[in-house]
Amino acid sequence: MPRTEKQIKDGLTLVDAINEALAQEMERDSRVVCLGEDVGLNGGVFRVTEGLQKRFGPDRVIDSPLSESGIMGTSIGLAMAGMRPVPEIQFEGFMGPAYDQLVNHAARFRNRTRGSLTVPLTVRVPWGGGIHAPEFHSDSPEAIYIHNPGMKVVCASTPTDAKGLLLSAIRDPDPVIFFEPKRVYRSYREQVPEEEYTIPLGKAKVLAEGTDVTMITWGANVFQCLEAIDQLPEDLSVELIDLRTLNPLDWDTVCASAEKTGRVVIVQEAAKTCSLASEIMATIMERCFLNLKAPVQRVCGFDTIMPYAKLELDYLPSPKIIVEATEQVAAY
Amino acid sequence: MPVRTAYQAKIEFLQILDEHGHYDAKLAPPGTEGVLTDEQAVFLYERMIECRRLDEIAFTLQRSGRMYTYPQNKGQEAAALGSGFAMRKGTDWLVPCYRENAALFLHGLPMHLVFLHWMGDERGNAIPAGVNVTPIAIPIGTQMLHATGMAWAFKMRKDDRCVITYFGDGATSEGDFHEAMNFATTFNVPAIFFCQNNQWAISVPREQQMASETVAQKALAYGAQCVQVDGNDIFAVYKATYDARERARAGGGVTLIEAVTYRLGDHTTADDARRYRNSEEVEAWQSKDPLIRLRKFITAKGLWDDAKQAAIEEKAKAMVAEVVKKSEGIEKPSTDEMFNFLYAQIPEELRKQRDTLRTHSLGLDPAQAGLRAGSH
Ligand SMILES: Cc1ncc(C[n+]2csc(CCOP(=O)(O)OP(=O)(O)O)c2C)c(N)n1
Ligand SMILES: [Mg+2]
Numbered sequence: 001m002p003r004t005e006k007q008i009k010d011g012l013t014l015v016d017a018i019n020e021a022l023a024q025e026m027e028r029d030s031r032v033v034c035l036g037e038d039v040g041l042n043g044g045v046f047r048v049t050e051g052l053q054k055r056f057g058p059d060r061v062i063d064s065p066l067s068e069s070g071i072m073g074t075s076i077g078l079a080m081a082g083m084r085p086v087p088e089i090q091f092e093g094f095m096g097p098a099y100d101q102l103v104n105h106a107a108r109f110r111n112r113t114r115g116s117l118t119v120p121l122t123v124r125v126p127w128g129g130g131i132h133a134p135e136f137h138s139d140s141p142e143a144i145y146i147h148n149p150g151m152k153v154v155c156a157s158t159p160t161d162a163k164g165l166l167l168s169a170i171r172d173p174d175p176v177i178f179f180e181p182k183r184v185y186r187s188y189r190e191q192v193p194e195e196e197y198t199i200p201l202g203k204a205k206v207l208a209e210g211t212d213v214t215m216i217t218w219g220a221n222v223f224q225c226l227e228a229i230d231q232l233p234e235d236l237s238v239e240l241i242d243l244r245t246l247n248p249l250d251w252d253t254v255c256a257s258a259e260k261t262g263r264v265v266i267v268q269e270a271a272k273t274c275s276l277a278s279e280i281m282a283t284i285m286e287r288c289f290l291n292l293k294a295p296v297q298r299v300c301g302f303d304t305i306m307p308y309a310k311l312e313l314d315y316l317p318s319p320k321i322i323v324e325a326t327e328q329v330a331a332y
Numbered sequence: 333m334p335v336r337t338a339y340q341a342k343i344e345f346l347q348i349l350d351e352h353g354h355y356d357a358k359l360a361p362p363g364t365e366g367v368l369t370d371e372q373a374v375f376l377y378e379r380m381i382e383c384r385r386l387d388e389i390a391f392t393l394q395r396s397g398r399m400y401t402y403p404q405n406k407g408q409e410a411a412a413l414g415s416g417f418a419m420r421k422g423t424d425w426l427v428p429c430y431r432e433n434a435a436l437f438l439h440g441l442p443m444h445l446v447f448l449h450w451m452g453d454e455r456g457n458a459i460p461a462g463v464n465v466t467p468i469a470i471p472i473g474t475q476m477l478h479a480t481g482m483a484w485a486f487k488m489r490k491d492d493r494c495v496i497t498y499f500g501d502g503a504t505s506e507g508d509f510h511e512a513m514n515f516a517t518t519f520n521v522p523a524i525f526f527c528q529n530n531q532w533a534i535s536v537p538r539e540q541q542m543a544s545e546t547v548a549q550k551a552l553a554y555g556a557q558c559v560q561v562d563g564n565d566i567f568a569v570y571k572a573t574y575d576a577r578e579r580a581r582a583g584g585g586v587t588l589i590e591a592v593t594y595r596l597g598d599h600t601t602a603d604d605a606r607r608y609r610n611s612e613e614v615e616a617w618q619s620k621d622p623l624i625r626l627r628k629f630i631t632a633k634g635l636w637d638d639a640k641q642a643a644i645e646e647k648a649k650a651m652v653a654e655v656v657k658k659s660e661g662i663e664k665p666s667t668d669e670m671f672n673f674l675y676a677q678i679p680e681e682l683r684k685q686r687d688t689l690r691t692h693s694l695g696l697d698p699a700q701a702g703l704r705a706g707s708h
Contacts, residue, residue, distance in 0.1 A: 042535035309452025
């Protein structure tokens with residue numbers, strides 16, 4: 001689909017970039033099908049699949065029955081039988097019914113069959129808070145899927161990364177969960193290469209180089225961290241890492257930075273306990289112990305359930321708290 | 333050997349009051365069990381008006397940024413009210429989805445709580461003691477199993493209570509629906525499964541959601557009773573639910589009621605139904621609006637006139653204003669609200685997070701940060 005004037009002038013949103021990636025991959029590979037609740041005629045509740053059914057037909061862009069277990073389980077079958085399904089779960093809060101199929105089946109077939117049956121599917125999931133959505137529409141469950149082996153987990157924060165990472169995900173021979181930060185969906189635009197390209201899974205991106213403190217994050221919090229950096233004293237040199245792929249994680253980039261600065265702040269929306277932040281801390285502890293100058297800090301969601309909209313911004317890590325934690329780490 | 337018929341069934345469709353306001357007295361002789369009296373019909377019509385006006389104001393609040401996402405109930409009031417009215421207030425339990433406000437109000441749920449919920453305020457889910465309803469269920473289909481368990485408990489405890497659970501046509505695709513039906517019938521619990529088949533699950537029409545002709549027939553697979561009713565006919569809805577309740581109380585089994593109705597509004601305020609359904613369809617259903625039908629009926633019976641209509645509109649207006657005032661007048665919840673209801677007793681670490689609103693260790697324990705500050 002040709003880009004609109006606005007897209008040409010102001011760039012693509014995350015939604016636009018994912019849509020373009022899906023269209024290009026469906027064009028390139030006839031095995032790719034999209035399925036999920038309302039993804040067809042309606043273009044998905046976030047319009048990420050807008051126009052795809054019209055272009056590729058209802059056999060390739062499929063409005064499924066309202067059943068997450070059904071969507072995930074049949075996607076496994078489709079994948080094992082030679083298709084490249086890209087199912088959508090409408091909100092991360094509804095991954096519950098799909099959990100068993102995803103964790104106990106999609107993630108295990110390769111291992112269970114000694115490599116004879118594989119599940120190359122990419123499940124797209126709108127993820128995280130910040131848009132004042134109803135209950136069960138704002139969670140950050142990535143740690144659950146990182147903890148369980150067998151799935152790759154991606155979380156793109158920018159349109160350019162989203163396009164390249166999604167194309168890698170769809171072409172990956174293993175199941176990939178592709179988390180899409182809702183808060184960024186339409187809040188940020190940038191120029192994105194029009195032709196198809198891939199960004200390898202498992203590679204973090206250093207967004208800003210620095211020498212005093214390392215800030216590690218992913219998803220919508222990349223933007224919270226950028227805001228925090230703006231507010232921090234200019235002579236504090238912060239290195240900002242966007243992980244982009246959460247599993248497998250780019251430990252070399254993380255540890256090289258931790259060793260360089262000796263001071264680390266990890267920022268995530270998810271609740272603190274047993275989270276990805278916990279794992280990053282543990283690994284830095286194991287690998288960079290002698291280089292640390294301060295205890296690694298986690299700015300996280302509280303160990304509570306994501307509150308309804310009125311308290312949402314009190315729950316999510318704010319630039320203010322990120323600044324405070326960074327200053328404390330820097331001064332320690 | 334001749335082929336034997338192993339099973340045979342038919343699905344009945346019940347309509348007592350048609351869309352022109354004609355009442356079938358043969359099907360529902362006035363004065364018999366399960367038939368609404370004139371006073372009850374008027375009472376329910378008034379509740380319908382109130383619920384509709386409340387629904388309209390919720391929509392405008394959302395449009396002006398004073399409420400977050402809201403799912404309109406418009407067009408489905410007869411289904412909610414007729415069924416809710418058949419359940420005994422304070423005795424039976426309602427396990428709803430999110431499109432049966434009128435039934436919840438009938439059972440005593442303060443209206444402003446529903447508004448609070450959609451304004452993103454969890455205090456809207458604090459259900460007053462004695463109001464036998466569970467909170468609005470957002471994850472589709474999950475509540476049906478809870479309803480089954482509750483009904484099971486009442487059976488175990490020989491407690492004369494029934495449970496009605498509400499869900500949409502789309503919800504019947506979730507495994508939970510099938511599991512709940514199977515448990516409910518296998519253990520013969522006093523539960524009623526009330527499907528508000530409003531023809532759409534967001535953008536997916538019923539015919540695309542399932543290959544079966546009716547939702548009702550799904551009951552047959554589980555050995556439940558079933559009936560399809562005109563969901564915009566409050567008499568039919570009431571009668572079917574009343575019969576199901578009496579059957580359940582007598583240990584006679586589970587009933588699946590399919591109320592054939594229509595979602596006159598968008599799925600929620602975040603949706604634009606014009607993207608996927610045509611206006612002719614909506615217009616055709618507008619003429620079947622349950623409010624119009626019931627008003628025709630009570631007017632023809634001499635129970636209603638324009639003066640009464642004006643009076644109830646006045647009353648509804650005042651009531652709606654009061655609900656808006658109450659739900660908007662409340663102060664922002666304290667951040668403590670996030671923490672205080674997770675456990676009966678708050679764990680120490682969580683208490684620290686609550687009191688400092690921090691998660692990083694130097695922020696949780698500023699003394700630790702201070703200890704080394706300036707030492708480098
Ligand atoms: C488990 C789950 N999956 C998806 C959703 C998103 N969602 C909300 S309502 C809805 C459609 C529900 O359709 P139906 O059951 O017919 O009820 P209706 O909204 O028409 O009353 C969907 C897909 C959800 N809330 N929960
Ligand atoms: Mg529906």
